[in-house]
Amino acid sequence: MLTPEERHELGRLLQEHIPIRAIARRLGRDVKTIRRALGRPARPPAPAKLAPYHALVRERCAQGLRAPRILRELRERGYPGGATILKAFLQTLGPPRPARRAFHRFETGPGEEAQSDWSPYRVLIAHRPTVVHAFAMIRCCSRRSCVRFFRDERLPTLLWAHQEAFTYHAGLCRRIAYDNQTAITLGRVGGKPRWHPAFLAFARHYGFEPSVGRPGHTERRGKVERPFHSLEEDFLRARSFASWEDLNAQGRQWLDTVANVRVHGTTRRRVDEAYAEERPCLIALPPVAYPAARQETRTVQKDGAVPIDGSYYPVPGPLGERAGHAVSVRIDPVRVQILDAAGAVVATHPVPDRPRPGLPSERVMTYSVRWRVLAPGQTRRVRLLVAVPRTRLPHQEV
16 A cells, blocks of 8 residues: 555656656556556556467477577577576476586686597487487687587597597697597506507697596586587487488588577677687698598408498409409598509598498399309309309309
8 A cells, every 4th residue: 555645746746647667666666556556457467478389398398408499499480588488487397406516617718728528429310320429629718619420439530520620610729628538548657648649649740739637527628518418408309310411511500500609608708709809819720631541451352342340342443353452441430542552542432321231232233143064064053142243253144
């Protein structure tokens, strides 16, 4: 109820045509109290902006999606509200979050440090569950991320992934922090890491200093650990991909349109704008890339192919006709190259999405029925048990 003094002031303000909300602020009263004093009914509550999308939000929440990705999908469907009411509604759908531990945060200057790590995931590629290994490298100052997906975490793949990240960022930082993975360190001597010789040569070629924290201290690389949560919740979850190329292409699009253009929650700056300021401080790439591909020797099989990582790749020309002889091959995560004795590339094959135990369809020959001469005047019909090119079989064909 209003006091007599407040009622007198209310009447004076109404004569001056002051809006009810302004009167409520001047009297320190609620708007509904002023309306009741004037005998006016309270306004009906405005319809909730999120109400028409509750079913969709519940469905996406059940799939494990988080607020940023759900908000993008809602806005594509015409949602006019913001993230605050969406997050408040999501909190009513799940259990309360546990309390977090507190850590001391530190920041680094432009071009000073980057952090890198691996994380495996199981995704659908060509409608088949496939284990992929996500490589991430993040610039600590600008928070710009690079993510690529590979089939393994071996040292040649790690070096190739670094070169992809250096190219994406158009340079590299003076120091890169890692965990104690065996492709980088071979253990510790006197508490200091013992670097893998090949990785140390790679680091010297590009001019950066590798750094590893003590075992189990994941908080030292917190800037690269957090993007993996966003990668899983905002990109990989509830998605499928046609091929490995499609997976990396969609990942690049997600980086360019979502992850690297958002306002970062810690720095309160757009990632792309902060990167534009950091880019002049990065180390320039050398004119010659480090040879990161594996170079090995393989034996030519009877069908004119060489086995590599569970797949068979045809060897062209005279090299493919020399069964039992060794040929040099150069292997990287996306292609396999066949080399001749002089080191020249004679064939290049893409790495298939899945191990291919046979030759490509254009080289596989169907089973054939042939005559084999057993003795003078005696013959019998036999069926080949392996698929081989007909031109290489010495027996007479029917």
